[in-house]
Structures are given as C-alpha cells and as structure tokens.
Amino acid sequence: MAGLTTILTDYVVQQKRDDSRVPKYVLESRKGGLTEVVRGYTTSNYTNYSERAVSVSTTSPTPSRSSTPTDGPEFSTMLNATHDELLGYYVKQVQMATVHRQLEMPEEPHQQFMLSKQINDRLALDICATCPGTDLLEKPDLEVLFRYCSFASLWMDSAWINAGKRDEIPCHDRNAAALTNTKEDDETDDQTTLLNFINHFRSTISSELSRLQLNVVEYAALKAFCIWKLAILDSTLTLKIVAQEQYFGVTSALSKYYQNSETMESFEIATRLADITLMLGSIFNIYQDTLKMYKKLGIECSMDVTSL
Numbered sequence: 001m002a003g004l005t006t007i008l009t010d011y012v013v014q015q016k017r018d019d020s021r022v023p024k025y026v027l028e029s030r031k032g033g034l035t036e037v038v039r040g041y042t043t044s045n046y047t048n049y050s051e052r053a054v055s056v057s058t059t060s061p062t063p064s065r066s067s068t069p070t071d072g073p074e075f076s077t078m079l080n081a082t083h084d085e086l087l088g089y090y091v092k093q094v095q096m097a098t099v100h101r102q103l104e105m106p107e108e109p110h111q112q113f114m115l116s117k118q119i120n121d122r123l124a125l126d127i128c129a130t131c132p133g134t135d136l137l138e139k140p141d142l143e144v145l146f147r148y149c150s151f152a153s154l155w156m157d158s159a160w161i162n163a164g165k166r167d168e169i170p171c172h173d174r175n176a177a178a179l180t181n182t183k184e185d186d187e188t189d190d191q192t193t194l195l196n197f198i199n200h201f202r203s204t205i206s207s208e209l210s211r212l213q214l215n216v217v218e219y220a221a222l223k224a225f226c227i228w229k230l231a232i233l234d235s236t237l238t239l240k241i242v243a244q245e246q247y248f249g250v251t252s253a254l255s256k257y258y259q260n261s262e263t264m265e266s267f268e269i270a271t272r273l274a275d276i277t278l279m280l281g282s283i284f285n286i287y288q289d290t291l292k293m294y295k296k297l298g299i300e301c302s303m304d305v306t307s308l
Contacts, residue, residue, distance in 0.1 A: 074252055078245045079132040086132055086246070087253035090220035097123055097157040110190050114299075117154055121303060124149035127227070133242045141239040145231055146303050151287055152226040155201060160219045163209040190297055197293045204282055212275055221254045222276050229280055230287060 073082040081089075100119055127149045128134055128142050137145065214222060228243040235243070251273065258264040258272065294301050 074249075076132075076245055076249050078136075078242065079249060081132040081249075083249040083253035083256070086249040087217065087220060087224075087257070089130075089132060090224045090250070091216055093123070093127060093153075094157065094160075094216055094220045094223060097153060098161055101158070101161060110188070110194060113194060116158075117150075117299070120154040120157070121150050124153045125303060127153070133246060136242060137239060138236075141236055143302060144235050144239065145227070147301055148227045148230045148287075150301065150303075151230075151290060152223050155286075155290065156205070156223055156226055156283070159201070159206045159209050160214065160222075163206065163213065193293060193296050197289065200289065201286060205279075205286055208279055208282065212279075214276070217254070217257055218272075218276065221250050222279065224250045225277065225280060226283055230284060233284075 073084055075082050076086065079086060097120070100123065101116075124146055128146050134142065134145070209219075212218075224246060228246040232240050232243045255269055255273065258269045264272070291301065293299075
C-alpha cells in the first residue's frame, strides 16, 4: 500500500500539447527535414506518414537516461518523468475511468454501449494530450495512439474493473445480460453483433483477467502495454521510439513496486511480468476483432486530434 501511495504522490500531469514547450532542437530538426531528434535519439525524419515500411538503421538507438544514483528514482530524459511518475500516471487514469463508469446509462443496450464509448473516447483523448512523451508526437502518430487508447479505455478497463466482482454486472456485461434476455425475434442485427463480440471478449480477455486478479498498479502497467506495444505495430519511427521508452519505464517501475511493496523475489517478479505481458498476444487479436465489429456496426474508431 505504501508503494501505491508513493506512486500516486509522484504522479505528474503534463499540460496540453503545445509546440512552444517542445525543445528547440526538436523543432529545428523537424524543419530541417533530414533528421529528427527525440530527446536523446536521432532518427530518420519521415515526411510521408502514410508509409508503413520504415527502414531502421542497423544500429538500434539507445535510450538516453540521466545518470542518477543507484538508490534514486530512474529518470527518463525523453519522457521528462521518473519511471515511478510514469506508472503513477496510468494508475491515475485507471482510477478516473473507474469513477466515470459509475455514471447512469440508458437501458437500451446499444445506446448504453455508444454512450459508454463516447465517455471513454474522451478519456482516451486525455491520455493523448497529457501522457508523458506525447508532446513529441505529430498528428498522424497521435491519431494512431488514440485508437489504442480508446480500445484500452473502453474494453480493457471494463474487463479489469469487473474481473473481481463476479456478483456485479459490469457495463459491457449489462449489455450482454440485456441482450441475452431479449427475445430472439426482437433482436436487431446490431444487438446480435454486439452480443457475439461481448461473449467472445469475455471468454478470452475477461476470463484471463479474472485468473490473474491484477491489482490497480499491475493493471495500470498492462493498460500502458496495451496502448504502446500495439501502437508500435502501426506507427512511424518516432512513435516506436517513444513507445519503447514507455515500455521500459513502466516495466522498470512495476519491477520496483514488486520488489519494494510486495517483497517479491526476483523469480516471482519475472513470472508475474511474464503472465502480464503474455496477455498482449490475445489482446492484439481481440483488438483486430474489435475493428471488425466497429466496421460492421458503422462505428467510427478515429477522432480529430487537431486540438491536442
């Protein structure tokens, strides 16, 4: 509990994306068109963001982290935050999502789902605007990031919040229950599509989360992995580098939390981290199914990030 308190105390919220806050050398490198400097990295600058094939140098970039004492907090120069602050950010986001899910919802399942998505999309947009390191991303990368933030905020949060509450029906489970109780003749195609996806999601992701019983710190780390590890598959080199730093920072902070707050041995930490990260394969597959479901229902999964 003391570890969680420390993480929340260290929590730092960045301001809205503002080019005036971006380091001068980053802005100048963007204008130069030859290289792009991302706090400690020099990368190729890709002017055509629609290209997905990225040619990476044979020498992988190495993160630039400040030299701090071994007993002090590790600091990410790129993200401008300590690893504990980074993990604390995601803990705070999860707690905010939990509060928002207590709002009243319409009784009609499809309307309930659409309203829930609107609420969680706003939370996803907030992550794109305030998460450490997002001030370095251009609009195309932020649009990619938003899709994964939206997925994590809507579906993953719902599954985790209710993983240990078998006696309560969560937002999406309420949808499923209502749809299940609907007479077959009265079901619409949209309801059937939504119900089928919910049942599929519950049998894969929800059941796995119920087995793992992650606490808020562990789930916050998993949510960060969902966002940034999936974003690596569909992004520019700049986003890949920021994602790599996010993953390193969150993993480091979670390992420290296990060691100091849970007094776990090294092998126990490694096993628990493996259990969490192994979920990413199933999560990626369910994300692809989510996109298919959205397309079938005519749901837009992108959002204008110009204001960020």
